[in-house]
Amino acid sequence: MKKGILLVLSGPSGVGKGTIGAELLRNHDDLCFSVSATTRAIRDGETEGVNYFYKSAEEFNRMVENDEFLEYMCVFGKNYYGTPRAYVESKLNSGTSVLLDIDVKGAMKVKENMPEAITIFIAPPSLKVLRDRLIGRATETPEAIERRLAECKTEIGYIPKYDYVIVNDDLMTAVKTIESILISIRCRPEYNAGLAKALIGEELE
Numbered sequence: 001m002k003k004g005i006l007l008v009l010s011g012p013s014g015v016g017k018g019t020i021g022a023e024l025l026r027n028h029d030d031l032c033f034s035v036s037a038t039t040r041a042i043r044d045g046e047t048e049g050v051n052y053f054y055k056s057a058e059e060f061n062r063m064v065e066n067d068e069f070l071e072y073m074c075v076f077g078k079n080y081y082g083t084p085r086a087y088v089e090s091k092l093n094s095g096t097s098v099l100l101d102i103d104v105k106g107a108m109k110v111k112e113n114m115p116e117a118i119t120i121f122i123a124p125p126s127l128k129v130l131r132d133r134l135i136g137r138a139t140e141t142p143e144a145i146e147r148r149l150a151e152c153k154t155e156i157g158y159i160p161k162y163d164y165v166i167v168n169d170d171l172m173t174a175v176k177t178i179e180s181i182l183i184s185i186r187c188r189p190e191y192n193a194g195l196a197k198a199l200i201g202e203e204l205e
Contacts, residue, residue, distance in 0.1 A: 002191055004030070004097040005182060006088060006114060010107045011122030012152035014134040016168045017101050020122060023175045024099065031097045035087060037063065037072075040079040053084060071102065071109035083110065097182070104158040111161075118185060120178060121162040125169040127152065 007024075009017050025031055037053040039060050048054055055063070060080050063069060072082030083100060091098050100110065100117075110117050124130035127149060134145045159165050164181055168174045185191065 002095055002186070003193075004092040004095055005185055005191070006092060006098050006100070006110070006117040007031075007178075007182070008100045008102065008107045008110055008117050008119045009122060010102060010104050010119065010155070010158075010162070011168075012124060012130060012155050013148050014130055014137065015122050015124050016133075016171065016174070017122050019171060020168065020174055020178070021099055021101050023171065024178060027175070027179070028097070030095065031099055032091060034083055034098050034100045036081050037069070037084050038079060038081045053087070070113045071106040073103075073106060085113070088114075104155050108158070108161060116190070118181070119162045119164070120181070121159050121165045122174070123156065123159070123165055123167050124152075125167055129169075 009021060011017050021033065025033060035049060035051070035053060037055050037060065039055055039057050040052075042048065042052075042054050046052070057080075060072075060082070063082070063084070064072060068085055069082040070085050070088060072080060074080050083102070083106075088098050100107075102110070104121075107119050111119055124133070130152060131145065131149060134140065134148055140148070166174050166177050
């Protein structure tokens with residue numbers, strides 16, 4: 001059985017990471033979205049192990065101490081979120097690839113803890129296009145949008161640390177490019193570890 005691929009997507013808010021990820025998940029049955037652990041309370045309609053793994057603060061801290069996260073962070077100084085190492089490894093070992101949509105610092109931490117992870121930075125065609133997309137969402141104030149754009153410049157500085165960078169000026173082109181990357185990775189020897197053994201042990205008629 002081939003091992004799954006850990007695919008990490010990062011990029012500025014509004015660049016289209018979520019849309020790209022949703023399209024990849026729709027096209028590939030052997031790809032799943034990573035389930036995070038969190039200290040926030042479960043909400044109506046959510047399911048343990050599907051939306052999140054819900055942990056108490058004590059449980060989460062114990063997981064941190066035991067190095068059970070590939071990355072974790074505190075959001076707004078309130079709730080913690082993290083990527084459980086055991087969940088990701090279980091999926092990869094079963095042949096299922098795992099998709100992570102996280103910020104640049106989280107991506108670098110995942111790469112540190114799991115060097116085989118494939119990191120892809122999704123970039124906007126320009127800051128003007130990104131501003132127009134953020135304005136078009138109509139979900140944030142002008143001040144918040146400017147903060148997002150300032151954060152974007154910091155995030156762009158991480159591009160050299162990524163394995164790949166894709167400019168999302170067309171959704172389907174971006175998706176197909178990522179799919180091409182996955183096909184290429186699938187051809188690496190480390191993802192075909194059992195092939196040589198199977199061929200050598202094969203009996204010829």
